[in-house]
Amino acid sequence: MTNQTQLPLLEVQELRKWFQMSKGLLQRQAVFVKAVDDVSIHVQAGETLGIVGESGSGKTTLGRCISRLYQPTSGQITMRVNGEVLDVSALSGKELSAFRKRAQMIFQDPYSSLNPRMTVLETVGEPLLVNHLAKGKELEERVTEIVVQVGLRVEHLRRYPHSFSGGQRQRIGIARAMVVNPQLVVADEPVSALDVSIQAQILNLLQDLQERYDLTYLFISHAMNVVRYVSDRIAVMYAGKLVELGPTQELLSNPKHPYSEALLASVPKPSQRKRGMRLVSPGEPPDLTNLPTGCVFVPRCKYAVDQCTEQFPELRKIGTNAYVSCHLAESLALQGI
């Protein structure tokens, strides 16, 4: 486990990303989709932080804000680079391109994430080229090196994406992220579009690369079993809010937030097949344009009391290094796995 006293590589403070959209057919009015609302997390160098949540929980938006594909609405993202603190959220122009070398992204869909009109060499070499890190022969050498490391062959370099399977395409996407030697990699559901038998290849590859290059991962996924396999710590998001954050094993066996409990109960488990009904959380996630004033999980929470509807539960520390956003965290005995 990473040393907690060490200064974190990445710190996110009160991050907000609101998207404006208009609503209503007759009277158009501007409303805000609060995709990410007031999220604070820190990531230690060399660790893997898993971010789980369902669609609309804001996990992808958070990842894209951190890798600066989106400009956050408010809040601060800082990254420690060579002992200096870099304010990522305020970067622009040259400094932003410099930051691109430190943080890279792996996408979910291996089909849409590769330009069908560019060869492997062109795709993987693009980050080097546009950042003026290498060109010509040097670029080709570096690309060859990384492409072989992700499990492709040298003769693949001049092929186009259409000749590769989903798993191989994902390897190309990983090579593109790794070619600039980033410190932080945001992997957004990197295996969920792949076949079961291919997922393990990619997960193992990501782990091997992490060991070799001392990478820090932000691993976004909806699949609890995958997150459990790769993460040191897990952050659970719900309706744009961070509801719980803690070390993997602790969070799984001893969840502190009712939503985490519901999420864990929902995961199909082979050992459960003979048992009868499982605990199912009723209802559906709330409308992000019209969130309840109190805790966002109240409508689906079976433990909710009056306080929960009235007052928003701030994220607070519980235990040594766990955080939870629930008024009742201490008094509930929730079931894990």
Add this chain to the structure above:
Amino acid sequence: MAASENSVLVEVQDLKTYFFLHEGTVKAVDGVSFSIYEGRSLGVIGESGCGKSVTAQSMMRIVPSPPGREVDGKIEMYLWENGGGFAEVVDVLQLKPSGAKIRSIRGKQIGMIFQEPMTALSPLHTVGNQIAEAVLIHEQDASKHQARERAIDMLGRVGIPQPHRLVDAYPHQLSGGMRQRALIAMALICGPSLLIADEPTTALDVTIEAQILELIKELQTSLGMALMYISHDLAVVGEMSDEIMVMYLGHVMEHASTDDIFDNPLHPYTLALWRSVPSIEGKLERLIPISGSLPSPFASQPGCRFFSRCDRRMPGVCDATPPSLKEVAPGHKVRCLLYE
């Protein structure tokens, strides 16, 4: 398998469904045989391209044609009259794909739900009208009013809140989970004896998936239907089925009771699948991936189709002789030369 006590509903024998494409012939389903028994559930596991969906489509005769065609085999369907008494055996493959007979089987005898409910529901009609439509098609003596009442009742049973109000909703007004519930209501409105579920929860969120799975299980028990559950997710299939069929490139590799498949898998492919999926419980071990990737669907292999990726392959044997599906223990069938 205790299945023999129940009567047979569908018997598929040596089904072959091929796709004739410009680039070559894809043997999507290549000699698949199995039976579905009344009230019991059969799970089908497989990766993309293994033929699990095409098998289901062949049973409903909805394989896109051209390029697809059922070239060989039998799908015998036992149609029971209401209230028991043996009625007739129909070979679905002999029916015209758009004929009256198969249309009376679809929806009435077999209900089907899909991965993406939005494509199965028409955006132009209310959910209630679409469900009532199914009643009016299959039951001539039902009045419009009765059909609507039945639709409302069914919507309530599948857990849609305020069915009286939402019966008049259009599909786009419902969330993904609610749409899937509406689709289930539509599939079940005529009381089919078999429900085919083709990855019905893949597009849904984890907590919603759990709701739908529980709903299907509950409805299966209360309505006494048989269930054919198709998915790539091992844990989900394990939870839903009495017996499981593992498919790979158009072949059934292993077919056994759910317990046997999980506790005593025999085929190297099944074993490899188990080792390559991260578990949510138990000890964390490094995954052992299945090497390589799926071979080209156009390639024809003389021997076992899993040969190129198998960790227990016997060169010179497995790539020369095609294995057959053999019953190696009571109710446990494997297609592998290790057991021949």
Add this chain to the structure above:
Amino acid sequence: MSVYNDASVSVDSDVAEQIPAAEQDKPSVEERYYYASQRQLIWWRFTRHKAAVVSSVLLIILYLCALFADFVSPYAMHTRFEGQQGAPPTVIRFIRPDGGFQPHVFAMQREMNPATFRWTFTEDTSQVHPIRFFVRGEEYKFLGLFRTSIRLFGVEDAPIFLFGTDRLSRDLFTRTLAGARISLSIGLVGVLLSFVLGVGLGGVSGYFGGLIDDAIQRLIDFLLAIPGLPLWMTLAAALPRDWPTLRMYFAITVILSVLGWCGLARVVRGKILQLREEDYTLAAQGAGASDWRIITRHLLPGFTSHLIVSITFSIPAMILSETALSFIGLGMQPPAVSWGTLLQDAQNLTAVAHEPWLLIPAIFVITTVILFNFVGDGLRDAADPYAR
């Protein structure tokens, strides 16, 4: 991830596993497919579309004929042949009266039919006039470069009119080829102009969005709401009659392009909006690529194939529009020769009844339009090589 330290398998050993045995000796056909670029895939799919391939070959021949019209045609387009007004197409014969093989024609004699008062033509079979190739004829400037008098074919001492002659006794074959120059090229030049306007405005509209997008979209809506033919007629009628041919030609092109770019701009905008959402565009942004690189490297190549298709379909529309305008006398004016001006001769029923060969330019118009549509069909099917 210290948990897995014990089980560390080196990355490189994984590589060996990655190569399935079956993949190692691939046939060369598949290899070719792997290394094929998008352009090659499109080409392969296009060649499968037989009608499109045949059509494009015919179109190329047609354009070559237009380009080398002076060489291919036996006469100059304004040459008059005394006493040959309204002559029907000359019949080509292959067997000489004395039995030998030689392509030849007979001279035509014009006579007044005393009963109907109409001119009739009879063949003078007394003398054989052989057809010769690469003969010396009237002098012309080859592609505007050098003077020469070599022509593809010709007949000595007697005229040859493959398509007959017009009222002013000029060779219709020569004039049809000369007209093809204007009619065929006006489609290309007009589309080029539409293309520049369409891609420029559509691209700006799609990439920047917001107010600019709104303004351009409303402009397109407005232009498309104007009925085409009346607008062209109004504009064409405003052109001074005494303009030289070349200036007239460009004026007409501009008029036709005024509406032509709208459809293209919509295609471009839609495609840009769609491609902007692709993850690879986002990935390029994440790699630090500039706006310029994203547009030129990731967005534009993504829809060039669709652009070509849409252009192929708009060329025949341009050709038809020019023909229509010239036919009603508002486009090109004689003495300029285009298929539309040639068809002006066929405007009355008597002419068509007695000299049906005057309609031959119309056959060319129709054929060209059909050929372009076939090619467009083939390109459209081939444009997306990933769609099955």
